[in-house]
Amino acid sequence: MILTLTVLAEEAAHAAEAAHSEGGLPQMDVTTFPSQIFWLAVTFGLLYWIMSSLVLPRLGAAIEERRDRIADDLDRAAESKRMAEEAEAAYNRSLADARAKAQAIAGETRDEVNAEIASLRKDAEDTLSSKADAAEARIEEMRRTAAAKVREAAADTTRAIVEALIQETPADAAVHAALAKAANA
């Protein structure tokens, strides 16, 4: 069967060759046109059917799905970005609040500490000045005592001298008057 077909094909080919050798393009051999057009219609039709019913819907669906997915992802990314920006704003706001609060606390504390320092200093100064007053008073007292003792010693001495000179004990009033007179001179 196949052998017969091959032989027939050979004969047809030689016949075609003979026809061509008379000149002209093989393209202009109209006897081949029906076969070319028929098989073109069959193969082109099949390709069209496969493309339109199988290949193109699949490719289109894949592309469409990817486009949707990318659009979704972009939307989600935009949403995330918006949320991130909001979070950043909230963070900045709370940071500013905390800073203000910290400054307020620091100011208060500083004032308190200053006040405490001032009161402590005042106490210390008060204590010191009262001690100084007391000391001054004691110094004055001691000086007066010392002066009185000097006067007493001078009176005793004067009395002893006068007794030795005139064997007479002078009156206290006279001695003191004389001492006062000498001290003033």
Next chain:
Amino acid sequence: MLRQMAAGPMEQFEIHPLVPLTMGGVDVSFTNSTLWMWIALGAAIAFFGVATRSRALIPGRLQSVAEVFYEFIADTVRGAIGPEGMKFFPYVFTLFIYILLANLLGLFPTIPGLPHTFTTTSHIAVTASLGLLSISIVIIYGFYKNGLSFLKLFVPSGVPIWLLPLVSLIEIVSFLSRPISLAIRLFANMLAGHIILKVFAGFIISLLGAGGVFGVIAIFPFLGIIAITMLEILVAFLQAYVFAILTCIYLNDAVHAGHH
């Protein structure tokens, strides 16, 4: 096959039946052209089958390439026709892939022992059929959508009445020449590219056969073949794209016939 190696640059375009077949008295033999149409179809099914198997959210390599094609053609259709043109997207996509694969597969060198490489789009019968298919869709959809006002396409507004017959004639001729230009552009590009490749390959054989200094010179046509092959890969993409975008532009006339 007992055939000789391709003798002339035109022999690569010859169509010979592999399995003779008639249908209602018409010869629809399974030819080498048919074989390469099925190879292109098989390549398309294999590529897009594997590419869309996983339908991953993060695409693999093949899926990425398939999606690049998808987005590329979808943008072309949307740009040329607008959102309402997307109902033609499967057609334009099929057209682009079919022509691209036919062009690219034809550039593969023949592997010894396997059937000769054949470019199905280097035949005017194929390119003219595709061009007529595109234009038929334009005409049928144009009348379906716009009714008789689709004919306004041939009556541009703002033209003086005495000039209208001439302008309409020009418009009609230009409309009718669209499938012809679609067909000839693709066919001629494929034909010329393959002839040049074959001629350069012939040079190499001749120079090597001459031997001596000529054998050394054979390096130049060889470099030329490399350059032309790269150019032809570009042309394969470009012509598939040109066919697709021109179809879009013509479809735009059918969708927006009232806006002229």
